[in-house]
Amino acid sequence: MTVLFFKVEDVLNFPETEARSPTDRLGIVDKLVKNLQKELQDLGPGAQLVLYGDWAKDWNFDNDLCTADGKYLNRKLDRRGLHIMDKAEGINPIVNYIEKKHVDHHKILA
Numbered sequence: 001m002t003v004l005f006f007k008v009e010d011v012l013n014f015p016e017t018e019a020r021s022p023t024d025r026l027g028i029v030d031k032l033v034k035n036l037q038k039e040l041q042d043l044g045p046g047a048q049l050v051l052y053g054d055w056a057k058d059w060n061f062d063n064d065l066c067t068a069d070g071k072y073l074n075r076k077l078d079r080r081g082l083h084i085m086d087k088a089e090g091i092n093p094i095v096n097y098i099e100k101k102h103v104d105h106h107k108i109l110a
Helices: 030-042 054-058 068-078 093-101
Strands: 002-006 048-051 084-087 105-108
Touching (some): 002 093, 054 068
Parallel strands (some): 002 048, 002 105
16 A cells, blocks of 8 residues: 655645634645645555644544534545545554554655
């Protein structure tokens, strides 16, 4: 399995971002979503998006279980045909995810 780990903070926004999320966090910049799409494509067919970071607690595979910010993230990614397949949480989330899910190849956007 090939995974692209990403977080919203500093990957899909930056401190000067004017857009706001539904709960008034820094919002998501469409151009940066396009960059995420390219990174995923560069990993090849079958590569999957896995969310980590502060926004992971807002996201769920079932959109109905997402918070308002999680739904906002899904909408922004969906416009580019991107879908999060899973999330990594807890202490050392990426290391634990790689070991638990038997990830063969990965890239981390931070």
